[in-house]
Amino acid sequence: MPLDVLESLRTAIGDAAEQAAGARPTVILTAPAQPEHGDLATPVAMGLAKQAKKPPREIAETIAQSLAADANVGGQLRDVEVAGPGFINLRLAPEWFAAAVRRIIGADLEFGSGGAEPPERILMEYVSANPTGPLHVGHARHAAYADSLARVLVFNGHQVDREYYINDHGRQMEMLGISIASAYGAPFGVEVPVPEDGYRGDYIKVVAELLRSEIGDRYVHDLEPLTEEALGFFSGRGGELTIKAIREELISVGVEFDAFFSEASLHWDGRVADAVAALEERGDAYEAEGALWFKSSKYGDEKDRVLRRADGDLTYLASDVAYHLDKADRGHDRLIDVLGADHHGYIARLKAILESGGKSGEMLEVSLIQLVSLLEKGEAKKMSKRAGTLVTMGDLVADIGVDATRFFLVQRSHETPLELDLDLAREQSQENPVYYVQYAHTRAVGILRQLESEPPSGAPAPAELDAAERALLLNLSRWPDAVSEAGQKRGPHRVAAYLIDLAGDFHAFYHRCHVSDEPEDVQSFRVNLTRATARTIRAGLGLLGVSAPERM
């Protein structure tokens, strides 16, 4: 049961609506844009008008009257009125505000958590970048999105396992091996030609250097020509070191995994071959044009897909059959794959894999992440892998810091291409929304730090509240909805948007309402409000992997 300070109101409105119209609606409570429309408003009467065959205003009047007479909530309401086409506008009494802030404080860091309906066991797979080089800004967006989403889902009450799938098999690993071998041989005066699609980045030299310190000149004589053993060593050990570096880099931005799953291991223990054989037995694979095909069209894909090429090599899809069926078999209710938007064509075949394996395609959900580009001095920063101007995640973090990196990358919906304004992100002051939110937290804890003593928590509510106090508390009361929605809609950017909004309300409150040296009832209420805000901001920033500093 999520703690929700609006719950008793919702229930009361639902009850009243059921009595008035004979049906129980989902009670939507909105924050009216205009203060004349009260603290909260609900359009339920309009929604019920059609099926109840009564004018919306008439239903609204009936609901309003029973609300005012309701023993449970009547005392929390100062005023209920029907307005416009049938809105019910509520003005809340000071008693409601006092009770709400006490409940929020009582819930502590748990406030807003537990909204999962029902809680699920979820396996998330994300980043999964090839172990052939450093992470770039695109991977960073995947990491920031998925890690924040995972944290939000856990906060909502789900159980989440986080996994990185390592594509450490196939041609790209061979390329990596050759590329490293070439860099390894260079200082010894041995030339190993790197193919057109080999890797040439600086990090290849770094890895080669590491290997030189590990093994000295052991493989110098296996370079020309490159022996299978040497190639195996350079690609295998090179891949290990690359994954190690990727893992450490992710940890440095607060992104951690429960498991790193090796694609190669699926080949070693024959599970890919077994999975393919199983498809054939089921009649879901067939030979044609020299290749082996997965009959994915049988399960809704638009066409069939190749499992084994005419040259005998298995495709990545074959590994994915083994991998996704393995994932589906671990007892989770749901699998979430976070993929780049250019992978949208894969969704159908991944679902087909599950269906063919006797699972439900429904259990797989795919979040597609749109591209990231960087904006500098108002112009798009050119990034090209070939030209070596690719911006890595490390570059970005070194440039704008961990907090700004994570906040900016998750601030926008993952469904929209993101243009990250580097100049704004670098800004250590003023316009930067990260600092705007962090500063609100700093201010709040600053006030609390300077107070002599704790106010009595059961103090009565002040008779009159400032508009800024009302707005701030009403916004706080929306946190449970905001964070549940962020989870349900797989949109952690909602948390960022909420925090910016909340920080704005707090800054306004700070200016209008002094906390210390006020009458006891006023000070007590404001201290609690400040404490509730600080905790909510800290919790929210924590979900985004952003720190909540005590001082700035």
Next chain:
RNA sequence: GCGCCCGUAGCUCAGUUGGACAGAGCAGGGGACUUCUAAUCCUCAGGCCGCAGGUUCGAAUCCUGCCGGGCGCGCCA
């Protein structure tokens, strides 16, 4: 050609299980520091919500068509 995503203020974007005059930040104009930190606040200006139809008491939100942009379309991963 087919499929998916997107089109909201000068810029970057929220808001889309339909609800009151469309929101924020930045950029621009004007104000506020003997104060619990001004990394802040207040205020002004700025929008045919891509276009055209449709459904509805009510559409940025749902449906259809069109225009514009991105991505993807059997033996690459």
